[in-house]
Amino acid sequence: MPPVVQTAPDRDALAPSASPPAPAEPQRGRLRAAAGASGLTCVVLCLAGLLAGTYPFGPTTRNIVDLGQQYLPYHAYWRKLLLGEADGDLFLNWSSGFGSNFLGDVGTYLSSPFDLIVVLFPADRIELALYVVTVAKITAAGAAMAYLLLTLRRGPWPVAAVLGAAYALSGWTFNYGATVPMWLDGLLAFPLLCLVGEWARAGRRPVLGPLVVALAWIANFYTAYMATIGAAVVLLVRLVTTDDDRRRLAGLLRAARSVLIGLGLAAPLVTVVFFATRVADPTPPTAFEAVPWSEVFARLLPATASVATPALYIGTAALALALTLPFNRAVPPRGRAVWSAAVVLVALSLQWEPTHLIWHAGASPNGIPYRQTFVLSGLLLLAAWLSTAQGTPRLPALLGGAAVLAVLVLAARDSADIDRWTFPALGAAAGLAVLAAGCAFLASRHTASRVLPLLAVGLLVAAQAGEAAVTGARIERQQLSKVTWAPRLGPWHEDVARSVGRVDTWPNRRTDPGETPGGNDVLVVGGQGADYYSSLTSKVYSETLSALGFGYYAKGRHPVSLDNPVTDAIFSIGARTRSTPTAPLRQDALPEAAVTTVERAVPPLVTVRPGPAAGVRYGDSAFANQELLLGAPVYDMPAEPRRTPAGPGAVTLTGSCPAGSEVWLWAPEFTGSAALDGRPPVDFAGKAPSVRGPMQPLGTVPASGAVRIALHARHGGGPALPRQPVGCLVEDRLDRAVRELTATGATGVRVTGHTLTARLPAGSTGTAVVAAPRIPGWRCATDGAEPAPAARHLGLIAVPLGAGASSVSCVFRPPGLRLGGAAGATALLAMTAVALLDRRGRGSSGRGSSGRRQVFTARATRARSAGIGDG
Template sequence: MGTLAVEPATHSSPPPGPDRPAPRRSARLYGPLLAFLIASGAFCASWAARGTFPFGTTGRAVNDQANQYVPFHRALWDLVHGRAAGDLLFTWRGGFGQQFLSDYHTYLGNPFSWLAVLVPRAHVDLAVFAITPVTTGAAAALMTVYLGMLRPGPWWQRGVLGAVYGLCGWALSDASYIPMWLWGLVALPLLGIAVEWCLQERRWPGVALLVALAWFGNFYTAMMATMAAGVLLAVRLILLDLTRAQRLRAVWRAATATATGILLTLPLLLPAFLSSAAAQPTGAAAFDPVRIEVFLTGMLPGTHLWGGRPRLYVASLGLILAGAFLLNKAVARRTRLVWAAAALLVLVSFQFPPTQYVWHGLAVPNGNPYRETFVFSGMLVVIAWLSLAHRPRPAHLALSAALLVAAAFALRRTDDFGGATWPAVLGGGAVSLLALVLLALGEKRRVLVPLAAVLMIGVVLAESTAAAVNADARRARERWAKPVATSSESITNHFEAVRSVDGWPAYRTDPGTPHTSYNDAAALRAEGPQYYSSYLPARTYQALEPLGYGWTNSGRTLFGADNPVLDAIFSIGARAEPGPEKNSWQARTFPAPPLVTVRSGPYASPNPPASVYARQEQLLGATVYQVPPVTRGGTATLQTYATRCLPGSEAFWYSPRLYGTLTSGGTARPLEDRTTGVVRLGEVPASGTVDVTVKTRTRGATAGEHPIGCLDRAELARTVARLTTTGATHVTTTGHTIEATLPDGATGTAVLAMTDIPGWRCSTPVKNFHGLVSLDIPPTTKHLSCTFTPQGLTPGLTAAALALLALTSVTVAGLRHRRRP
């Protein structure tokens, strides 16, 4: 194994050796610990300043934090504590049964997510919030270690700049409430350390494990961090004084270790990729870069722009040091040019669609299109450290600070400019400059160094706290990001009501409405249709949407519907609903067929095929609705509908294209187009007349030809009794398997109350029954069973086993080589 040639002292630093002993282990921990405390402390201080939970009564959960991350972490708690209906591969709690492995990899991959299983279930949301300061603190600590590998220097200075990275604009504004994305902040310095090991021709197994750790946490941001690591490797290969053979060996080690590390994650990565391919597609638009002035404004500290804007900034201290880097003649000219060129190329790549698609894995981002900006912030901090480690001159620092102020002045009229930006630029910039000048003077007057240290730590902590407060406050003004509570008396009572009627797997329990989150089935330990995930299969959406279930997010979010026919189809035998007192909930049970029913022959609904009621009947296998023609009147914004039904029947309404208010029988109900689903109107009066008025803001749309269906409850009861009698006598579910015992002489088709998603393998070939799983019943068959295996799991495990074998072989060979005399 060759030795690593290094640059002169002005370029980089050699690793510890016989002539340069490594620092004491305890001393090596000081810098990372300081970085961790500053980064995590700034987040906690910002929450306390805003009075948000757990430092106040204001809700903490933002958008998907309430709708996905807290519910999925509660599902993880249930899984670990043996309370889950399912296992790591599959869950029955949501979407009438869905894969769980891809959800785990995407939403729960951050290793700190396991903090949630260490607390009582009632406090899982608090553990989810704690993931943010803990992860950003870990990222800051690892960046401190990486900076020390690039260039030695005082531990506290590296710790401060490590915290500057952990508190970059991307972390404060974009990913502060997204546990799995925050792992990308950790992945970048992790892979930077791996790059240095490759250059030193050391620890190939360690490099592979660091890559695997980055990709296990979250493949999306790990992919971005891996590409950034490629840039870091290229820069170091250019700057270090290496032979051609040494460069080739470094590239070979990096490539093979990266491939091995990624292959180790393939049991999670491949199923997630295939689940994404089978998921309901989104309506993501093509990348449209923001205007150049908006883009540049995103580099100013403390700025939080609306919508999908790039948050590129770091604290003023980092910006001033990075600006002085190009002027610092203590750094070799080649080093300055190469690092500056690399950072500039990365920055420019964010504005061009082809390179943006590469950063995002050749996909159009659904949401903020600038999700990779932490990469630039990381490079900015590296440049700032190289500048600080080479003792920049006060004049150069002052010029850099002046340029920062000038840039803020030039961009002051950009949309949404303001908030914490001027205080950060003027106040934070002035204190940062003062601290750096004192540090420079401290070379001759050592008494000034502690003062400089206090100022540097204080300004980063204060400025980042203010920026986080500003980001939270401005984001909360957007309707989609208004923080909500994830713990309350109502939520606790809702959970207890659901548990009081638990009957799984004899029947399902629907958590009811109003919902607490889009994943109430997972959050409240129920088995209803409520499910929100990027992996919601297109087949599930295609099966449930035509039946009258509400949906949103391009079909990746499903809601429940209080409809007796749908309850019968999907074996829902209990439902929670608000009680008479404030924050109270109650639950009721009712007869429901088993999860596996038997259909003896074909059935065709006599009602109009295009109506939601006929589609429900096709699945139920019985005629239970009257779907009469309606008479429409009124105006475009105040529409009236009238029809006649059998007195005593129960009227329902379905209008997925109308948004507004529905009034019938003196009762007003909100209509939110496709989100609402089927609506219960009530009992048809003795006159048989059903009148509906819709005040709508949806111009040009109507309720369609068959919005009203009238349910014969007696006929439905007879149908439920028949399906119960002829259906499975016993059903068991264990993890990702369902087994059913059929009555003697059962013939025809067994219909399982779960959607026909990719991955089901059954005791007889699977057939699609209007979107549900069904099986032909062979003669004399008494037992049926189905097992779910995520697509890609088997080849993923095979590839991971081969990668593990390679990793083990190299490790053993290395140990044997070291033991040779």
């Protein structure tokens, strides 16, 4: 706590200082606060991991939900790309999704400067690299907030450091940001954008301001959008409480200029993401439902975790200080009223659907509905600082804040989010905070004492850091017990990677690594598979694979591999690894499996089909759709397999197929088991609309030709089956189709980054089909002609061959790149003009009258002495 109790009335708070400090002093204090906040944040983060026993401080995995399925594999692939070891380049990822728009994924997951840290770590330490990236972002956010606090108002830098760390170690960080590292860039962006607002108010740094805006939006446009709204709120409050009408308008215009130029500079990446979002597989619409206020209040308390309620914890001591602001008469009335109103209105905006939609750019998100909570946490920390920067609030303010805190705790006492550690941690932190306030009060009475101020700060650090460490540890443990998780990378992944490396001959054929624990497997272990999990998974890719019998997670945005010889032939998958776990997956153990590799003859990546590109749509049978895309009949399909009830949730399917053919069951929404007579049961795990099960083999048709399949639903009720659930694959027909496609297909394929060139038999006619999804951005040509937008053949890239051709070439350019480049160039010119005008203006100011400089200096002195801005 500050060592001086603030007792001056409002008019004294605005009195000019007789001897303002030298300009270097505020800057030194800001740098000390930033360094202190980053150090404290780093220590507490590591302590929380140590208490939780999670990697890298223990054996337990941290890879929950998207951390294991998206961010870890993306960072593994990012390292490969930066070191020149990937199959694609910055524009196109050939490894996953059979060819996906990688620049869009970079802009969504990997464009933060912190993500470059991965190149400093070896390939087998990518989990450690991602943890370091996460810690670096969080500590930087704490440093930026501490720096901002001392820019807004002078005060003791140790207290600013503690409050900066409180912002970085909020419940939002532990519950959301630490497991969705890309959002952490928004946590950092908020205080940085508030600094841009301060520079705009003061007419300073006209070039650095737009650059900061651009960097924030490039690092993560999604949370930068929320941070920009939050910074706009702070700027408006500052303009209302500190400036006159003329300066308000000028500051507002300068801030708008910085934001517009910054957005223009970020446009080359942001527009690519925007256009990729437009063609992404849409998730089912989500209706926002506000949670009860008792649940909101509960999330202000320590050790609470939930993805359905706003994670508002900032620490009991920090929260108590924030709640003193409305009662603190040492703060000017207008400041108290406007800042308190801003906090309340932002809190209300979290709970009202129209403003909820504004926070989320017009679309209610699937999953966590309160992603903007870090902005409200930041506002609470600003309120805490403004109430205490000039000294410990007086007793009436402390009692008022404590009373409000008690009411909030009482209202939240029955919340389901309350953990067994919540109230013990709250009580301990509150007790230490009271002792810190007492020491600060005594220090104001005994000004000669050097021990009491240090003791006050030490107790405040202990209260804030200890409570945050317990909160972080408990949230990690709760998440591991409540949500899906993936084990750490281990021998299973290493064995698959070695197996893939031995047989990979891309682009002659694809090598699919099969399924390993986690998701986006090929990004970790190599190869070129179907598995792909991204917010930008294209609709055409998801729909094409679904029509062919592939499965998916995440409502269609995570298609997974299908081990089927027909689709392997379609997508030129000539080598495939298969893994059998040797032990159950555990949170505290590395995964192991027996890995085998199978190879088979498949057509080349580019094949030639007679006639024009197929414009027909897929039907409702995955087996018929596979034959349509392959161009040959390979299944024998019982038209109407007889369905006989066999008890609750049980059905028997009967039909007939050629002896020796392989029986496949396609039941994408079925959850349960299916068994062919005399064969072990096979599990199916469809769960519409989030999970779609892939088709699976059940066994070989006996000599009698009779097919009898017993289905048992896991949760009772009749199993949901499509019209044509059974197909019998005749291997000879498939082999014949593969030979025909190989004979007429490409004689050579060359892939470099985002281009593909294929040699065809001379005079080939019809349509060349590339075994890659026809996502927007592909342009193709024959025999060196001018490229034109690629055609589509049942979801794949198609190139009409006209009267005859001997080669085809295709190039991919992410949609929106040209438009974004034009916007970026325009913004760069605008920023250059602003820089030149500013330089000219400063030169003119230097040659102007000393009287004008004296007036400006006097105003600046009054502003500094009022405690309203040192920046």
